[in-house]
Amino acid sequence: MGYDFDTPLPLRGANTSKYDNIARAYGTDDPDLIPMWVADMDFAAAPAILAALRAEVERGYMGYFADTRRAGAAFAEWARSRYGWEVDPDIIRYTTGVMSGFVDTIEIFSEKGDGVIVFPPAYHEFAHQTQAVGRTVLESPLKVVDGRHEMDLDALERSLTGKERILTFCSPHNPGGRIWTVDEIRAVADFCKRHDLIMISDEVHMDLSYPGTRPVPTAVAAPEVLDRLVVVTAPSKAFNIAGLKTGMLIVPDRALRARLDPLLRARYGSPNRLGMAALTAAYAEGGDWSDTARAYIADNFALFRDRVGALPGVSVLDMRATYLSWVDFTGTGMDNEELMSRLLNQAKVVPSPGPQFGSGGSGHMRFNVALPRPTLEKAIAGIEAAFADLQ
Ligand SMILES: Cc1ncc(COP(=O)(O)O)c(C=O)c1O
Structure with a gap:
């Protein structure tokens, strides 16, 4: 079309x-x-998103949203068919955006003064929001090799202070649009395991990969890290609906979910009705x-x-x-x-x-x-x- x-x-x-x-x-x-x-x-x-929003407006009801798993099923099918990633809708939590889930994760899994690893150049809110909740940013600068970004995990290892609790990974990376290889993702996952870090994988740009490329979600590339992985994502960037303020936390590990859930319930209650209609239409009909x-x-x-x-x-x-x-x-x-x-x-x-x-x-x-x-x-x-x- x-x-x-x-x-x-x-x-x-x-x-x-x-x-x-x-x-x-x-x-x-x-x-x-x-x-x-x-x-x-x-x-x-x-058009499918706009039609879903029109249908909501036509019905006229703007009350609380019930999560009947339709949205989760739409995302799960998207993730399975596009990336070979099997996601149980029950491990998805809805938030008001990618960065809200990011900062929730930092607040739950670290204390004030702890360190959070960021790979600059990085989306500026990674550092801002980390600092806003009293955590310290440890930068691990990306290098430009053959015209594209590469991580330097050896240098990062040498710069650790012992206070780091969380590593933030952006896949694909903003800015510069690097799609990390499976080996690179596994190296980061291994780093998180060795240093007992929670890995936040921000995958909001994955659906903006160019034709002919094959980005791999962290959960697929490195299943060995599922017990310390929090994926933050949303249809906001790829479907251009950021103003609808609806994002997802995808948390494969039951114990991590149990730690996050009370805060998420307190902060978000039921998700945004229009945002959820748009999210569902995006993943179900927006391909x-x-x-x-x-x-x-x-x-x-x-x-x-x-x-x-x-x-x-x-x-x-x-x-x-x-x-x-x-x-x-x-x-x-x-x-x-x-x-x-x-x-x-x-x-x-x-x-x-x-x-x-x-x-x-x-x-x-x-x-x-x-x-x-x-x-x-x-x-x-x-x-x-x-x-x-x-x-
Ligand atoms: C990597 C990354 N994460 C998160 C966001 C912001 O997402 P949200 O508005 O849903 O918090 C952006 C926006 O540019 C981004 O590039």
């Missing part, structure tokens, strides 16, 4: 974080700016839309990489999943201020500044390429013009 990703939606002035928070975050309300920062897509959600969207994003990234990556001193990390491209401008010799000024004022695009993502982020920017193709082309042309003096 054909879907229209090319026609821009009227998003400015529609309470969209991506457009309507630019002035607050960047101090400019230039209406020509193209937002490439906030991690959602400029696309309408899948074709998702495959089309992933292919469109892969083509967008190829265009962005080929043109922005051709600028002297600029290199674009190879990406196999996500729409969050990690770009290294260090070869231009420009500092963060000049880079941001050129991007905002000359290119008229709004990236996320690299230093947000932790150590090593200086001189880098993250660009969200989930834009209608004509808008992306305009953004790329703006970036080329802003750095034309490098030629």
Whole structure:
């Protein structure tokens, strides 16, 4: 079925974080700016999701939601058919988003002052939320090898303080879209076992892997770690429904669930009715839309990489999943201020500044390429013009 990703939606002035928070975050309300920062897509959600939401609205009932396992069954079938992952719907807990489940897990399985391992550049909320609940971030910087990110577990081992309780893993990784291999996932799992760490595997970007790739869920790659694994995920990124604030914690181990459940019940009670309708429709009926969207994003990234990556001193990390491209401008010799000024004022695009993502982020920017193709082309042309003096 054909879907229209090319026609821009009227998003400015529609309470969209991506457009309507630019002035607050960047101090400019230039209406020509193209937002490439906030991690959602400029696309309408899948028709099946919109139909499910319309049906809820038509019924008119907005009362408490009963979990009849329909949502869990839809996710389980999705996970089985796409990734060979057998998920019992009873091990799924619903939250108000990926990061709420992430911070719940940190609060339950560590104490104030304990250490939480993060692999920067990493989605900035990993560090923020860890610190917000009084835990300490131990950074294990990713290295760039052959144009893609790699972990350095030997260096991490040497930097341990003995206070670490939790390791946070992002698979595929944001930013930069690295899909970890089974061997890499198993090495991280083994590290968690050896150091008695809870492993949080954030798999929210898995359904944004590009055609022809095969991401493997941690539970499938490393079943030996199930007794210490908490998976956080959601249809929010891949189906562009982050504003519906519905995420999942998937906890295979009964003892871990027993420790989490009282807090989860207290915090969330019954889940968001509209969010659950959307989640169920996404996993039950959204496959074709998702495959089309992933292919469109892969083509967008190829265009962005080929043109922005051709600028002297600029290199674009190879990406196999996500729409969050990690770009290294260090070869231009420009500092963060000049880079941001050129991007905002000359290119008229709004990236996320690299230093947000932790150590090593200086001189880098993250660009969200989930834009209608004509808008992306305009953004790329703006970036080329802003750095034309490098030629
Ligand atoms: C890796 C990762 N986890 C979590 C989130 C946020 O998810 P949520 O809004 O459901 O908390 C994002 C958003 O960009 C993300 O990239």
